[in-house]
Amino acid sequence: MKLVLKTLLFLAMTSSFAQNSINGVIKDLSTGEGLELVNIYMPELERGSTTNSEGLFTLENLPSGNYTILFSMIGYEKQSIKIALPSQTSLEINLKPSIIEMESVIISTPFHKLQRDNVMKVEHESVENLKASGAVTLSEGLSNIAGVESLTTGLGIGKPVIRGLSSNRVLVYTQGVRLENQQFGGEHGLGVSDAGIESVEVIKGPASLLYGSDALGGVLYLNPEHFAAQNTIEGDLGAKYFSNTQGYSTNLGYKSSVNNFKFIFRGSTAEHSDYETEDYRVTNTRFKEKDFKAGIGYQIQTFKTEFRYNVNNSLLGIPEDIGVQSTNKTPLLPYQDITNHVFSSKSTIFFNNSKLDINLGFIYNDRKEFEDEHDHDDHDDHDDHDEHDDHDDHDADHDEHDDEHDDEYHEDHDEHHHDEAALHMKLKTANYDIKYTLPTLGKFETIVGVQGMHQVNTNYGEEILIPDATTNDFGVLALSHIHFNKADVQIGIRYDHRNVDVYEDLNKSYNSFNGAAGIKTNVTENLTTRINFATGFRAPNLSELTSDGVHHGTNRYEIGNANLKSEQNFQTDIALEYKAEHIEVFANGFYNMVNNYIFLSPTGTEINETPVFTYNQDDAYLYGGEVGLHIHPHPLDWLHFESSFEMVTGKQKNDDYLPLIPANALTNVIRAEFEKPWLEKGYTFIKLKSTFNQNNVSLFETRTGGYSLLSAGLGGSLTVFKKELAITISGNNLTNKKYISHLSRLKSDNIYNMGRNISLGFRYFL
Known part of the structure; x- marks a missing residue:
């Protein structure tokens, strides 16, 4: 394993990469006018930008490869496209007006797609919305998601229940790693504060393919x-x-x-x-x-x-x-x-x-x-x-x-x-x-x-x-x-x-x-x-x-x-x-x-x-x-x-x-x-x-x-x-x-x- 990692790191440091950039314009599909303050985001690179008053944007210093770009703005349907660098460097995007809430990129599945493009159904909710409902704790807020409840001992101790399964049958991931805190006990709560957490995703079903043992319930x-x-x-x-x-x-x-x-x-x-x-x-x-x-x-x-x-x-x-x-x-x-x-x-x-x-x-x-x-x-x-x-x-x-x-x-x-x-x-x-x-x-x-x-x-x-x-x-x-x-x-x-x-x-x-x-x-x-x-x-x-x-x-x-x-x-x-x-x-x-x-x-x-x-x-x-x-x-x-x-x-x-x-x-x-x-x-x-x-x-x-x-x-x-x-x-x-x-x-x-x-x-x- 160490040899593989060293080899890959060496290749990363010694390979020659072209410096790529993308220029584009984003317009309203109905009017054809350029849209200001549209969010542009590349989830694989965690790079982003916004459009100017004419709907123009630029992304620079991008590595070669195939990437997803997301375009989002309140009042418009979120759009995602796949690009190949360096072959695609100029884009024209037309956003469709919509009153439906904007979809989010699903991080818990490996291909990082919008939910509408995801093969697996994953529930996504922002912590801001969960807190707006008046939930005292994160565990209580999770019960606002369909198919998710909370097994509680009073108010301060709660653990997620996904479609009837909980404890060691449900894995919790935080900061991209599995959280291990003796979760087998009935009185052992989630142990995570909602401060500094942007959103939650729930996979309702066996996810052992992605996460191994203990993800049997979700x-x-x-x-x-x-x-x-x-x-x-x-x-x-x-x-x-x-x-x-x-x-x-x-x-x-x-x-x-x-x-x-x-x-x-x-x-x-x-x-x-x-x-x-x-x-x-x-x-x-x-x-x-x-x-x-x-x-x-x-x-x-x-x-x-x-x-x-x-x-x-x-x-x-x-x-x-x-x-x-x-x-x-x-x-x-x-x-x-x-x-x-x-x-x-x-x-x-x-x-x-x-x-x-x-x-x-x-x-x-x-x-x-x-x-x-x-x-x-x-x-x-x-x-x-x-x-x-x-x-x-x-x-x-x-x-x-x-x-x-x-x-x-x-x-x-x-x-x-x-x-x-x-x-x-x-x-x-x-x-x-x-x-x-x-x-x-x-x-x-x-x-x-x-x-x-x-x-x-x-x-x-x-x-x-x-x-x-x-x-x-x-x-x-x-x-x-x-x-x-x-x-x-x-x-x-x-x-x-x-x-x-x-x-x-x-x-x-x-x-x-x-x-x-x-x-x-x-x-x-x-x-x-x-x-x-x-x-x-x-x-x-x-x-x-x-x-x-x-x-x-x-x-x-x-x-x-x-x-x-x-x-x-x-x-x-x-x-x-x-x-x-x-x-x-x-x-x-x-x-x-x-x-x-x-x-x-x-x-x-x-x-x-x-x-x-x-x-x-x-x-x-x-x-x-x-x-x-x-x-x-x-x-x-x-x-x-x-x-x-x-x-x-x-x-x-x-x-x-x-x-x-x-x-x-x-x-x-x-x-x-x-x-x-x-x-x-x-x-x-x-x-x-x-x-x-x-x-x-x-x-x-x-x-x-x-x-x-x-x-x-x-x-x-x-x-x-x-x-x-x-x-x-x-x-x-x-x-x-x-x-x-x-x-x-x-x-x-x-x-x-x-x-x-x-x-x-x-x-x-x-």
Whole structure:
């Protein structure tokens, strides 16, 4: 591998490259007039420009090769074209006026195309839009994307659920590298701040071909904010207040681009007290978060690279029951103290008509978990090697709601007398992703690559949740995109090997071949269909292989199974999209068969009066999809009616239902967009999300009643001191509905989700 890299680097440094440039003009298709301030962007090179008052633009110092150029402007349909340098140097582009929202380039798939040109259906949403809905956290905001929900423990801890699958069945990518933060635990949240994240992409289905093990259920891909345009400086300051938690978030960012170098810095903080329902505050759902992101980029004609760093520290209270009532923001016992460091490097070497992408990452996850003193005693008595944050045996003073003095005493005691962490794990993960894009051959675009991971888990606390172990992954893949006149086809194959080494106790290896094939075609001018078939796999995690202890909150003793096989699935996806000038309709359906699905089941025995559960396997299947409608009626082009319905059903082979499957939901939105002389980018919306009864529950769940939540908001941009000031106002659960989500881990204690919340936010561009 080192020899290959050295050879490619030598070729990059010694080859002779012509300095290419592109000149062009962009016009309005209807009037033929030149358009000013059109954005021109080349995603492979991360180079861009804008047109002048006559619609003219120039891009210089470009390497030879085949590239995509995107042209976008509000009020016009985004257009993309393929060019070959040095043969194409002069362009004339005509943009079609359109009121349909501009599409975005999909980064999570390797060919970086607009969604309408992508063979695989990928959901894309800007973080700005998710935050405008009033979401307190990124995880909460993700539930606004059809087919995506959040598995929560209170407000501060949430993890994505994609079409019924979550935890180690869903991969999270940030800064271009896979995020590893002990995501197998039910109380282990996303661990990422939305500050400094520009957009999110969701692959809803097996993506093991692109990402390897653990992408069996899908991928959540977080795109960091772009660097500043060439030779510019940008800065912004933002803050938001949340009435329900009396909480706030702030962030400050700066970025600049000088000659060939680019820099970016962003810091943010957030603090929230216990969230409130109509009847009570939910004790210890409070949390604090600090986040810092930085990056540096360098680019010349034949080479570009960027290095990014993110450190995130979170103090997360673990709710257990309804106890002390206050608006303090320092977590009580038990709580988590988690620090996550993400180092990433992303480089591209451009050859004549080909390129080499090298992505490297290192993630250092430091997880500390503190618990009540009596919990330590319980662990000593039962030799428990499991997590503290599910405990149900509470101190009597915490259970007494009538004695206000005792509650205040214990809150003060918890805030200021923390013992050494009961659980302390450090997870260090180094990963690499190297892809070579071959020269285009006729209708074929082809990528070959290797991916891998080296991971070490080490324990430092008195409890052992999972043992010290080393995990190694290696995968090799090949993927082709074939362009036909009326269709696009994508095919690929991959081989993976994973080794899990639990020192002196267990050594397991898992191998898997996976493939994918898809086709996209325009049935008519307005109707597009996509059909995709893909396989995926997931190797058992350390908890499933080696656990041996009590989960107090679920009142069960869990025993791992060293003989577990890899989960293997096959999914079929069909997507239909109809887009006309004033109406859009989509329908997505899927059927997902999972062999060797891993789950917990009772043995009928007890240890220390606690029922014993073991990890077993059986085949399972999930099916469902999403349908939606978007109408923007003429001549009221500023008015939008949006409606979507999502459903998923999950069953074992014996027809028992799978746990933690989201209930069916219907979302209706009325949205208006407007411009005033004193207000730009103005909008307002009203949303009603109706979640239906969840009666299809597993043997260890109870049914969950349905509910409807009303939300509304408005916002826009003002000019203050000649700079843009963006203001947002939103309200969630405006009727203060008392409800419990089926995906809330507090459901077993009959604790409500959050009540009415009003948020006020601003962002000032310096």
